[in-house]
Amino acid sequence: MVIISTENYEKIVEFCSKFKGLTIHCERQLHKKFSDIDSQVLSAILSKEWQKHIKQRHHIILKSSRIYLQEYKAQARLKGDPFILLQIAIRENFSPVSLCRILLSVEFEGKPKSVTNEMIRNPHQIPDPLLAANVLNCLLNDKSDGPITDLKRQTIGEDYEIRLKKLASDAGLNFHDEVYLRRKGYDKTPDLKLAVPCMFRGKIINWIESKASFGDMASHQQYIKDQLLSYGNRFGSGIIIYxxxxxxxxxxxxxNKDCIIVTDDFPKKDELVLINNPFGPLLSSNISNITNLL
Structure with missing residues (x-):
């Protein structure tokens, strides 16, 4: 199981907070320094910490946005470098794409936000070729923000949802997915709602939620508030997989109370007790409870 101790987590977070430069470079150094920890876990922690960092610095960068834009234009006139904005972002310890998004909104003040957002997605739509080149280089070097990163996160999330359904089917579970539940009128829905509950770690399991990310305390408590507690109140106990x-x-x-079980992988078949398991005496004593939950 990939469970990170508080001591190691604090060391990783401290390293990330002290690093000055692009997240691409921070990630490489992080993997070298903490080589005993899974690289995907380290990258997931870095991603969350950098998102927090961007939010904290956003108002500072926004406040000085016109100064940064003037600096860019002055350097552009002098040397025509396509990496000016990237260098400013590194110096200011900020996301390159987030910097571009702010400066484009100032440069094209008065235009709808949708226009500048489209310029981020397609830099060739920016009238100034040099500015377009600067934005493109920021896009290619930013692992924390932008359409490339958003697409990657979306793809990873969808891949793990597909993986969850396959593992649940292979385990013999009967379930309804999020699409089905929304058609039935549920507003807040887990990734999987078991049509027939099972047992795991001595608890009756009614739902499974999948998170293709690292679970830190702040995000977990927010998930409890926004999602998990309502699942527990409505359906009973369930599992969240980080x-x-x-x-x-x-x-x-x-x-977590008694309704949320945390794990980092789908339960193994021998950890689940199914309602139709002929070798499940533990289950037989709970059939009436399970039936009441259907």
Whole structure:
């Protein structure tokens, strides 16, 4: 299981916070320094920490946006370098794409936000070729923000949802997915709602939620508030899977109550007790409870 101790997690977070430069370079150094920890877990932690960092610095960059734009234009006149904005982002310890998004909104002030967003997605639509080249280089060197990163996150999330359904089917579980539940009128829905509950770690399991990310305490508590507690109140106990590991404190988080089980992988077949399992005496004593939940 990929469960990160609080001590190691704090060391990783400290390294990320002190690093000055692009997240691409930070990721490489992170993998070297913490080589005993799975690289995907490290990348997932870095991604979350950098997102927090961008939010914290956003208002500072926004406040000085006209100064940065003037600096860009002055350097552009002098040397016509396609890496000016990237260098400013590195110096200011900020996301290159987020910087571009802010500066384009200033440069094309008065235009709808959708126009500047489209310029980020397709830099060739920017009238100034040099500015377009600068934005493109920021896009190619930013692993924390932008359409490339968004597409990657979306793809990873969808891949793990497909993986979840396959593992659930292979385990013999009967379930309804999010699309089915929304058609039935549910507003907040888990990734899988078991049509027939099973047992895992001594608890009756009614739903499974999948998160293709690392589970830190702040995000987990937010998930509890926004999603998981409502699943527990409506359907009963269930599982949340953090595919890229989680902080050890999350497993014993008091907000989990008795309705949230945290894991980093889908339960193994021998860990699940199915309702139709002929070798499940533990289940037979709970059939009436399970039936009441259907």
């Amino acid at each position: 595919w890229f590991g989680y902080l050890d404190q999350i497993g014993r988080c008091p907000e």
